[in-house]
Amino acid sequence: MNERKFLLAAKGQGVFPPPVWMMRQAGRYLPEYRETRKKAGSFLDLCYNPDFAVEVTLQPIRRFQFDASILFSDILVIPHALGRDLRFEEGRGPILTPIEVEDIQALKTDEIHGKLAPVYETVRRLRKELPEETALIGFCGAPWTVATYMIAGHGTPDQAPSRVFGYRNPEAMDDLLHKLAVSSAEYLIRQIEEGADAVQIFDSWSGVLDEHSFARWCVKPVAEIVKRVKARFPDVPVIGFPRNAGLLYESYRKATGVDVLGLDWTVPMKQAIELQAQGPIQGNLDPMRLLAGGRALEDGVKTILDSLGNGPLIFNLGHGITPQTPIEHVQQMLKLIRER
Numbered sequence: 001m002n003e004r005k006f007l008l009a010a011k012g013q014g015v016f017p018p019p020v021w022m023m024r025q026a027g028r029y030l031p032e033y034r035e036t037r038k039k040a041g042s043f044l045d046l047c048y049n050p051d052f053a054v055e056v057t058l059q060p061i062r063r064f065q066f067d068a069s070i071l072f073s074d075i076l077v078i079p080h081a082l083g084r085d086l087r088f089e090e091g092r093g094p095i096l097t098p099i100e101v102e103d104i105q106a107l108k109t110d111e112i113h114g115k116l117a118p119v120y121e122t123v124r125r126l127r128k129e130l131p132e133e134t135a136l137i138g139f140c141g142a143p144w145t146v147a148t149y150m151i152a153g154h155g156t157p158d159q160a161p162s163r164v165f166g167y168r169n170p171e172a173m174d175d176l177l178h179k180l181a182v183s184s185a186e187y188l189i190r191q192i193e194e195g196a197d198a199v200q201i202f203d204s205w206s207g208v209l210d211e212h213s214f215a216r217w218c219v220k221p222v223a224e225i226v227k228r229v230k231a232r233f234p235d236v237p238v239i240g241f242p243r244n245a246g247l248l249y250e251s252y253r254k255a256t257g258v259d260v261l262g263l264d265w266t267v268p269m270k271q272a273i274e275l276q277a278q279g280p281i282q283g284n285l286d287p288m289r290l291l292a293g294g295r296a297l298e299d300g301v302k303t304i305l306d307s308l309g310n311g312p313l314i315f316n317l318g319h320g321i322t323p324q325t326p327i328e329h330v331q332q333m334l335k336l337i338r339e340r
Contacts, residue, residue, distance in 0.1 A: 004067070004133055004134065004135040005019045005133065006019040006021070006067045006068040006134075006197070006198070006314060007198065009280055009311055009312050009313060009314050010135075010198055010237035010239070010259060010280055010312075010314060011259070011280070011312075012279060013311065013312055014310045015312075015313075016309055016310055016311065017305075017340050018305075018308075018309060018315045018337070019135075019314050020067055020314070020315040020316065020334065020337055021068040021137075021316060022060075022320075022321050023316060023317055023319060023320040023321065025060040025066060025069075025070065025321065026056045026057050026059055026060050026070070026072045027320070028323035029321055029322070029324070029325045029326075029327065029330075030060065030063070030327070032059045032063075033056050036052055036055050036056050036059075040052045042088065043074070044074075044080075044087070046072075047072070047073050047074050047119070048118045050118055050121045050122040050125055053071075054125050057070070057071060057072040057126055058126070058129060058130070061131070063327075064330060064331070064334060065134075067133075067135065068134065068135040068136070068137050068197075068198075068314075069126065069130055069136055069137065070136075070137040070138075070139060070200070071119070071123055071136070071137065071138050071191065073119055073139070075139075075140065075141025075145065075202055076141070076149060077115075077116060077119065078112070078140060078141065078146055078183055079096065079146060079180075080115065081108075081111070081112035081113075081115035081116050081183070082108055082109065082111075082112060082183060083107060083111070084097065084099065085097050092154065093154065093155050094149055094155065095153065095154055096154070098150070098152060098161075099150045101169050101172040104172055104175050104176050107176075107179050109182065109183055112186065112187065113190065116187060116190070119191075120191070120194050123136070123191050124194040126195065127195025127196075128195075135197040135198060137197070137198050137199065137200055137239075138188055138191030138192065138198070138200075139188075139191075139200040139202060140184040140187050140188055140201060140202070140225070141184070141201075141202050141203075141204075142184075142201050142202060142203035142218065142222050142225075142242070143176075143177040143178075143184060143222070143225075144162075144177065144203060144206060144209075144221065145202065145205045145206070146180055146184075147177060147180060148205050158208055159208045163209070163213070166213065166217060174216075177217060177221040178221065180221065181221040181225050182224070184201075184225050185229055186228075188201075188225065188229050189228070189229060189232050189233070192229070192232075192233050196236075197237075198236060198238070198239060198260075199229065199238055200238075200240075200241060201222055201226075201238065201239070201240050201241065201258070202241050202243075203218055203222065203242040203243060204241075204319075206218040206243060206252075207242075207243055207244020207246065207264075208244075214245070214248055214252075215251075218242060218252070219251070219255045222240060222258070223255055226238050226256050226258055227257065237260055238259050239260040240252065240253070240256055240258030240260070240261060240262060241264075241282075243262075243319065244264055244266065246266075246267075249263070249267065249275060250275060250278070253278065253279065259279065259280065260279070260280040260281065260282050260314065261279065261281050261282065262281075262282040262283055262284075262316070263275070263281055263282065263283035263284035264283065264284060264318040264319060265285060265286035265317070265318025265319070266318070267283070267284055269307050269308075272308060273307055273308065276308055276312065276313065279312070280311075280312035280313070280314065281308065281312070281313060282313070282314040282316050283304075283314075283316050283317070284304065284317075284318040285301065285315075286317075286318055287317045287318065287319055287320065287321055290317065290325055290330070290333060291324060291325045291326075297329060297332060298336060301336040301337060302336070309340070
């Protein structure tokens, strides 16, 4: 079998036109997703039912023939598997009981695989059902980002509750992040065993941290995950996405050991070019350009392809696609990339 185009880029080869996929590509902008979501009932039922999870993962591949597919799940299945309660409320998102210092020792780190068995089945079935040329990406949330939801009990705009918790209880925060790192590494390893070609670590909230906290709470636990995954699967690419890391992107790559660096849309092109010279990058179209379509989308795609297109590049958005994005705009973006 010829190696999948996505994997060639992830391993450092220039490919033109570059392989493309989108974060949140299986989601609410697709009418078929909304139909499946209705049938599934709750969001967690959608994540934990392999029939539904396989279906929604495949939907954007059938429609757009992306070069990679990403497992449909959620970053918060890890705290759920560790014994924390979790539910999703319409209009509010995830809701958890906020974790206290004394709760950290009680996390059930030896029981996660039983709870996550349906996710592993989904990965196994996806690898069999996906087209041969389509890469399959597994993923987890980075320990810091997952911890922010566990500590606050819900999403917050600046993660102040988690930052204060860490400043007041530094040892407890280190312990929580270590437990999450170990569990997340085991989770990714099992996804690879079941057929994932690459894995991505989402650190959506790394950009709220100061330099010292970024090194301690973002970089250190991700480095632990990468070390454990690479010990088992040295050739499987690991993508790190520390959103809004700004000037800390370079040190993040060096200190964590990730193979591919996911860039958000705020990264200046000069910096993106410098980062690409050090290894593969992924990104970084502003999702609002995709939502707007037309000239704004054309200009955004052209800038990325002109500056970074000869690779190693995996074309993606700088964050997830928004639910309001017209399907025709996704088609326009793919045409611009593939017919360049």
